[in-house]
Amino acid sequence: MATSAKAKAAAEDDRRSGNPVWNSNKFKLGVFGANVSNGCAMTMADGALETSWPNTKAICTAADRAGFEALVPVARWKGFGGETNFNGTCYETYTWAAGLSAVTDQIGVFSTSHVPTVHPIMAAKQATTIDHISNGRFALNIVCGWFQPELEMFGAPIMEHDERYVYASEWLDVLKMLWTAEEEFDFEGKYFKIQKGFHQPKPIQRPFPAIMNAGGSPVGQRFAARVADMAFVSLEKHDADTIKRRVSALRDLAHGEFKRDIQVWNSSYVVCRPTEKEAKQYLDYYVREKGDWAAVENLVRIFGMQSLALPPEVLEEFKFHFIAGWSGFPLVGTPEQIVDKIQMMSKAGMDGTALSFVNYQEELPQFIREVVPLMEQAGLRKPFAMAR
Numbered sequence: 001m002a003t004s005a006k007a008k009a010a011a012e013d014d015r016r017s018g019n020p021v022w023n024s025n026k027f028k029l030g031v032f033g034a035n036v037s038n039g040c041a042m043t044m045a046d047g048a049l050e051t052s053w054p055n056t057k058a059i060c061t062a063a064d065r066a067g068f069e070a071l072v073p074v075a076r077w078k079g080f081g082g083e084t085n086f087n088g089t090c091y092e093t094y095t096w097a098a099g100l101s102a103v104t105d106q107i108g109v110f111s112t113s114h115v116p117t118v119h120p121i122m123a124a125k126q127a128t129t130i131d132h133i134s135n136g137r138f139a140l141n142i143v144c145g146w147f148q149p150e151l152e153m154f155g156a157p158i159m160e161h162d163e164r165y166v167y168a169s170e171w172l173d174v175l176k177m178l179w180t181a182e183e184e185f186d187f188e189g190k191y192f193k194i195q196k197g198f199h200q201p202k203p204i205q206r207p208f209p210a211i212m213n214a215g216g217s218p219v220g221q222r223f224a225a226r227v228a229d230m231a232f233v234s235l236e237k238h239d240a241d242t243i244k245r246r247v248s249a250l251r252d253l254a255h256g257e258f259k260r261d262i263q264v265w266n267s268s269y270v271v272c273r274p275t276e277k278e279a280k281q282y283l284d285y286y287v288r289e290k291g292d293w294a295a296v297e298n299l300v301r302i303f304g305m306q307s308l309a310l311p312p313e314v315l316e317e318f319k320f321h322f323i324a325g326w327s328g329f330p331l332v333g334t335p336e337q338i339v340d341k342i343q344m345m346s347k348a349g350m351d352g353t354a355l356s357f358v359n360y361q362e363e364l365p366q367f368i369r370e371v372v373p374l375m376e377q378a379g380l381r382k383p384f385a386m387a388r
Contacts, residue, residue, distance in 0.1 A: 028352030030070030047359030067384025082295025101134035247349035269325020
């Protein structure tokens with residue numbers, strides 16, 4: 001192996017030594033959406049998440065004490081209307097991550113960054129600051145931006161879909177140069193012109209912090225395979241064969257074309273009850289009876305789903321899962337059934353999932369008490385004890 005290759009491998013080993021997203025647990029766990037009103041559930045049911053610092057701090061420190069690997073926020077600037085104005089009350093994700101880095105001890109803390117709304121020089125400085133506050137536990141989830149009303153607030157151009165990834169690639173190139181270059185540098189691309197770029201201190205994670213991306217289109221998947229350490233995928237179908245094909249295709253693309261190994265994560269909404277019947281009844285209640293159907297109609301319109309001429313039953317299923325938990329994987333049933341579904345995802349090649357709930361304050365502790373021990377018994381996770 002050439003000296004440069006050895007140095008690169010050593011740097012990568014060093015980078016992965018401190019951030020828990022690279023620990024040895026077979027299946028990793030995160031909390032998703034604890035920074036936005038209602039979290040991921042478009043519902044008016046009692047107990048839906050209210051955005052306050054005491055709430056988000058309690059939720060995230062509970063996950064930290066339980067040995068979870070990730071806190072993943074939703075980057076939102078404007079809500080989706082409806083009776084709840086879903087996600088309309090929200091914390092900005094860099095400052096949210098900085099605050100949580102100071103009150104947690106071991107969990108990976110993410111910021112989700114809309115690249116059209118944050119200059120890469122600012123992003124590099126913010127990310128590095130959080131990496132130092134967290135002692136190397138920071139990770140950056142890159143989002144190309146798709147919600148037009150938000151971009152219009154910033155006066156940002158509405159780019160054609162594929163062009164968003166051209167912009168994001170250049171944005172990330174500048175970010176990485178700031179994180180790694182020891183001397184001043186110039187950069188001139190299609191979207192950014194940097195004169196005598198400079199950034200100190202460097203991140204604790206060398207050469208740079210962990211990167212996540214959730215590109216779903218063919219162009220988005222290529223972007224994730226090329227640049228991300230963790231690809232965050234949406235699973236439209238929930239059977240093992242479909243998940244395995246989706247995960248294998250993404251891993252093969254990353255390894256075959258870009259010589260990279262990546263993790264594959266998704267999001268899951270949790271409804272855990274003593275019986276399967278009770279779990280399904282509660283899911284039906286908070287979606288069909290208490291769901292914010294006006295908000296999901298706005299979401300469907302923004303996505304342009306009506307123009308796809310989908311069969312009515314397919315469109316209704318799409319709406320149902322978005323109300324239930326931002327179209328995540330349904331972990332619905334008893335603790336044992338939930339672990340069976342997680343085991344299925346793991347066998348299909350998934351590395352982890354970011355969890356959402358209707359009532360985070362009550363249901364996350366229940367998940368920690370009732371589900372995590374069963375995951376440990378199934379060999380999906382190792383028992384965890386906070387370092388003293």
